Amino acid sequence: MWTVLDAMTHSRAENIGTQTAKRQEHKLTNLIKHIYPHKSLKVATKSTEAVTVVNLSSKELSEDTVSVLSRGLNFAPTxxxxxxxxxxxxIENTIFRNKIPHGDADCLRQDVSTLLRKSPLPKSNITLKEVSALRELRNDESLLVLPADKGNATVVVDTExxxxxxxxxxxxxxxYCKVSYNPTSRVTTKVNKLLHIIGDKELVAQLRPLNPTPPKIYGLPKIHKSNWPLRPIVSQIDAPTYKLSRHLATLLxxxxxxxxxxxxxxxxxVELLxxxxxxxxxxxxSFDITSLFTNVPVDExxxxxxxxxxxxxxxxxxVESITYCLKSGYFLWRGDFYLQIDGVAMGSPLAPVVANIFxxxxxxxxxxxANVKPRxxxxxxxxxxxxVARDSLKDLTSHLNRVHAKIxxxxxxxxxxxxxxLDVLVIREPNGRVTHTVYRKPTHTDRYLRADSHHHPSHLSSVPRTLLNRALALCDHDYVNAELRWLAWQSWRYGRDGAARPAVPHPLGTTLPAQVRLATILWLKQS
Incomplete structure (x- = not known):
């Protein structure tokens, strides 16, 4: 009986998932066509998948290039x-850090050596044509492959x-202010002086910048907006202030x-609702602040x-350390250095907590x-x-825009x-009751880490399990069945492709796609 029910639910979930994916694909395609009427966009899709690759470049992409890019930028070839x-x-670093005794270390080395001699290469998870397409794309300096700002789509743009x-x-x-010098050594010296405030020698040793490099700026394309503007991100990993900023963020x-x-x-x-x-x-x-990070008034x-x-x-x-980390923002772009005059850089460990405080x-x-208080x-x-009351909405919005000149x-x-x-769709019922379900933006791809990616099995199995937990947490009883049907189809997508994609073990002893379909059956029986 369970076999029949499982097959029926699998079929129903696939049909619902196909229809939903087509609606999302249609919405995003129409949106992009409306935004970019002046050029023919190459949007890669499959009949049952949402848009995953958006080509905004001036070049056509081969089918093999689109195929390998559609797997996602987190996909790891074998x-x-x-x-x-x-x-x-x-292994040697682990032995050294953990001070493993010589005898145990030699046994560990012997075991690793045996495994390395006997371990065969894993079966390739991409075709030879896709390998060639990746190589050509890597060597083509006129193109860049980037993640979209939102939705997990892969975007191809002209480098120029x-x-x-x-x-x-x-x-x-x-x-920003362009400067004629490299601030790295100056910032490093100041950070080392500030670290004396902490006093804890062990902590100071952990936070001290070693061989620091300048922060670097990059941008994520906003494909849902006209002319794909970029969201600026300043990568501060290995920057002089990175470790100190991260420590200060944990204190704040x-x-x-x-x-x-x-x-x-x-x-x-959902609990608040x-x-x-x-x-x-x-x-x-819903209210949103335009470009909050770059508009945070640092002095205030x-x-x-x-x-x-x-x-x-x-x-x-x-406070002096926080002040310096916020005011010493700089980055390197094409050989030139720039200081950030105001605001906090997206990419700084301090940015989220400082923005929240403001x-x-x-x-x-x-x-x-406010003269009018929201309910x-x-x-x-x-x-x-x-x-809020409908007749007071305009006044409240105007008031919010008068609170601060930069906001x-x-x-x-x-x-x-x-x-x-967030990722919740709030729904008003005729009786005034509020229900809720999972929300996916038109740009959302429903693309997650694939089961044939060369990742640890625990990482692979966490993907559908996380989706299942989210569905149960964010959907109320009125909508959880539909979300689980969709999730069952997504999990089937996640684990299909036959022998090329290994089954992902579940802690309860079944493959996770089947486990999700079983959850769907149980929920259907309750309704």
């Missing part, structure tokens, strides 16, 4: 040879167009999230942090001075969900009784 030298080096956009971006003198984090409006994540938001009742005169809206946020830490036991010198101050000031107001960093607030109103927030 190695052409076993990396013996790397494995031995890592991309570099032109970055150059235009860093030329904004209100945000416990001082945030104590307001009644704080939303920890999507699951927390329980029991709310909307009135006919209410409207659900330092004053806020100084007040925030005033009642703590942290040394006062920590937004807590902003919303407190905004709500205290509900919840915030995740710069994304705000609110329920611009945009608004999205509910449509047909539905409003997305």
């Amino acid at each position: 190695p052409r040879r076993i990396p013996v030298e790397d494995i031995i080096t890592n 167009a991309y570099e032109h956009k970055i150059t235009q971006m860093v030329g904004d003198t209100s945000v 984090q416990p001082h945030t999230g104590k307001t009644s409006s704080y939303v920890r994540d999507s699951r927390h938001f 329980e029991g709310i009742q909307l009135q006919d005169t209410d409207i659900m809206v 946020v330092i004053q806020i942090i100084t007040t925030l830490l005033g009642g703590t036991t942290l040394p006062t010198g920590y 937004m807590e101050w902003f919303e407190e000031k905004a709500l205290e001075s 509900y107001w919840w915030r995740y960093v710069d994304d705000i969900f609110a329920v 611009e607030v945009t608004i999205e109103e509910e449509k047909e009784g539905k409003l997305p927030f």
Whole structure:
């Protein structure tokens, strides 16, 4: 009986998944055609898959190139040879760090040596034509392959167009200032001086910058907007302030999230929604801050942090360290160095917590001075969900845009009784009750780490398990069945392709796709 039910559910889930994927593909394709009417876009799709590769370049991509790119930028091809030298080096480092006794270390070396001699190469997970396509793409300096800003699509752009956009971006003198010197040594010297404040020698040794390199800027294309503007990211890994900034962020984090409006994540938001009742005169809206990170007023946020830490036991010198990390932002672009005049760089470990601290101050000031108070107001960093009276919405929006000169607030109103927030779709029922389900943007690809990627099995099995847990957490009883049907089809997609894709073991002893379909059956039986 279970075999028959499993087959029936698999078929139903596949049909529902196909229809949903086609709707998403149609929405994104129409959106892109509307945004880019001047050129013919090469959007790679399959009949049952959403858009995964968006070609914004001037070149046609071969089928093999599209095929390998559609696997995702996190897809790992199987190695052409076993990396013996790397494995031995890592083993020796592990022996040294953990101070393994000589006898045990020799046994470990012998076991590893035996395994390396007997281990065959894994079967290739891409074709020879795809290998050739990857090689050609890697050698083509006129093209760049980037992740989309949102949705996990793979975007192909002309290198010249991309570099032109970055150059235009860093030329904004209100945000960046070009300098004729390399600030790295100067910043490194200052960081080493600031580390003396900490006092803990072991911690200082961990935070001290070793062989630092300049931060580097790059951009993620916003494919859902006209002319694909870039979201600037400054990679600060190995930068002089990176380790110190990360440490300071961990110290600041416990001082945030104590307001009644704080939303920890999507699951927390769903918990907050329980029991709310909307009135006919209410409207659900979401507010968003335009380019929050680059518009955070650094001098003001330092004053806020100084007040925030005033009642703590942290040394006062920590404020000096925070100030320097926020004000010493710089990056390298095409051989030139730029200082960031104001705002915080996306990519800095301090950026999220500092932005959150500023937004807590902003919303407190905004709500205290507002003539009209929202019935509900919840915030995740710069994304705000609110329920307000329809006739007061315009006044509230205008008020929010007057609170601070650098902060611009945009608004999205509910449509047909539905409003997305984070990855939750909030749905108004006729009786004023609120329900919710998983939300996917039109740019969402439903593309996750594939089961044939050369990753550890624990990483592979975590993908569908995480999706299942999300479905059960974010969907109420009215919508969980549809989401589980969709998830069962996605899990079938995730584990199809026959022998080329190994089954992913589940802790309960079954393959995870079948486990998800079983969960669907159980939920269907309850309804």
